Amino acid sequence: MATDRQLWRLARRPVGEIRDGDLTYERETLPELGEGQFLLKILYLSLDPTNRIWMSDAEGYMPPVALGDPMRGLVAGRVVASRKAGVAEGEILSGLGVFADHMVTDGQGLNRLDLPPGLPLATAFGALGLVGPTAYFGLLDIGQPKEGETLVVSAASGGVGQIVGQIGKIKGCRVIGIAGGPEKCRYIVDELGFDAAIDYRAEDVGARLDELAPDGVDINFEQVGGEIMQAVVARMGRFGRMPLCGLIAGYNDVEPANWPGRWDLLLMRRIKIQGFIVLDYLDRYPEAIQALVGWMAEGKLKTRQDVRDGLDKAIDHLNDLYSGGNFGKLLVRVGADAEG
């Protein structure tokens, strides 16, 4: 059993994009297990846009990580020692953890991860941990898709976007994905069955939407913000809905995300915009997991993970998210013996 661990601590708050020295990679002795605690060997670390929010003391939906503290992240791991009743060695748990290879915890924020038959751990954790329920509740609860409607999703080949688009297809929508580069655009159309893709790096998003959705966009599943968001909002139709899931274009900005809004269109077209955070839906997680696993079993829902090795490179991998350098849900495989 391990007696020390590697981990990332937040040394200072990044200004703009994350730079060398904002976080430090350290080796330290593991504390003894106290009564009610257990030792989790982390197998996968999830890298998510929201990680950057947690580093900042601008307002977020949770308190920021304190300076000097281990960096917060979503993890999946295996219990390798336990002094907590009801938690046995060998169990696989996932939930809120830290950027580390081991953590000593009382289990708060962690839940047992039941692997559906045939699903590798990386898929189950990557697709079902955070991004699947985010896509599920944001699209279905707020977006309220109806058959024949036009759905636009930005960051379409990423963790959440790929699932949003496929649920949209399951619900009978015409799905247009916005992604960066021909490979991702081909993937969402050819592999995932989206109806069309817009390459925001090479194409004028607004002009392409005018061609692809001449009658307007019914649902804009927004993850990006900035000019892409503005181009889509300007083309939303009457009674359009916009689940506001993320604003990755602004997470590295020093100023607040105060892009111009077309308030006149929101009014005249009776558009709804609603911010949401998947954590608000925790009590309905089983509903989402059941549906997602069902669609996976039927072959209607595929997910792509972008699994990287090396906890020591986690911050470089994370920075890839903000420049669109990932392709699919970004995970770090922690240590050489990660399962799945």
Next chain:
Amino acid sequence: MATDRQLWRLARRPVGEIRDGDLTYERETLPELGEGQFLLKILYLSLDPTNRIWMSDAEGYMPPVALGDPMRGLVAGRVVASRKAGVAEGEILSGLGVFADHMVTDGQGLNRLDLPPGLPLATAFGALGLVGPTAYFGLLDIGQPKEGETLVVSAASGGVGQIVGQIGKIKGCRVIGIAGGPEKCRYIVDELGFDAAIDYRAEDVGARLDELAPDGVDINFEQVGGEIMQAVVARMGRFGRMPLCGLIAGYNDVEPANWPGRWDLLLMRRIKIQGFIVLDYLDRYPEAIQALVGWMAEGKLKTRQDVRDGLDKAIDHLNDLYSGGNFGKLLVRVGADAEG
């Protein structure tokens, strides 16, 4: 019976605020009544912020008034001659009409106005025609007020605002109204029972909100836009709701209403913004009328009309709306013998 009529026609589309010559006041011979038509003597003309939208060919929720056509407006009138089955002389109707003292119509867009006992026509038409249902559906359906929540309403002494605030009180909210000038502010607190008022002409709206609503605003019933809206949105709390009812600050603008949005706050605080138009609720009007009349009868809902004389001055009166020169729901009493 009249053989000719006075009316306002739209001569050219206003650029910015409405100027002399944008509309022309004309006298013309009334056409003969055709089969299925009737002649309505207009008693009251409602002046509403939305009138300016109808003059513009920027996108609206209805087609604009065509150049040369009579100006569209909400009216209440008495049938003085009828060749339409089911419509009898003497009946009072209200609905979509024109800026005129008479109209020949087949009745489309008009409905019988049943005067609740004891209610003068100006009150029934002013409060129940458009603004009451607007307040009712916007606040209750979209705002979803809960007891103990803090509700902010802008243009608070105007037609819709005064009713929104009083329904908020009926539902147990703390109500803060934003209005222009000490007289209006005193009125909404002393006469209508709002908990507090902010005079946007004399006070810093944001600073006053910080004092009055330190825990944040749960519902922002938005009618104004611009800096006032931005000050309120920045202070909305988690899971806040913003029924977007109007943007009067922008109706005279040449550019679209693209004030900066705090998208980051919408996301982090899971705020909902939803544009609406009362015409979308036409099929539920009876529910609103019944509730409003009931509250009036119980003395829980007062309304103030700002009744002006002189159809020939209608455009001057209308311009008052955009500068806050009205005090209560603005109506024009058309002709000397208007009842009620």
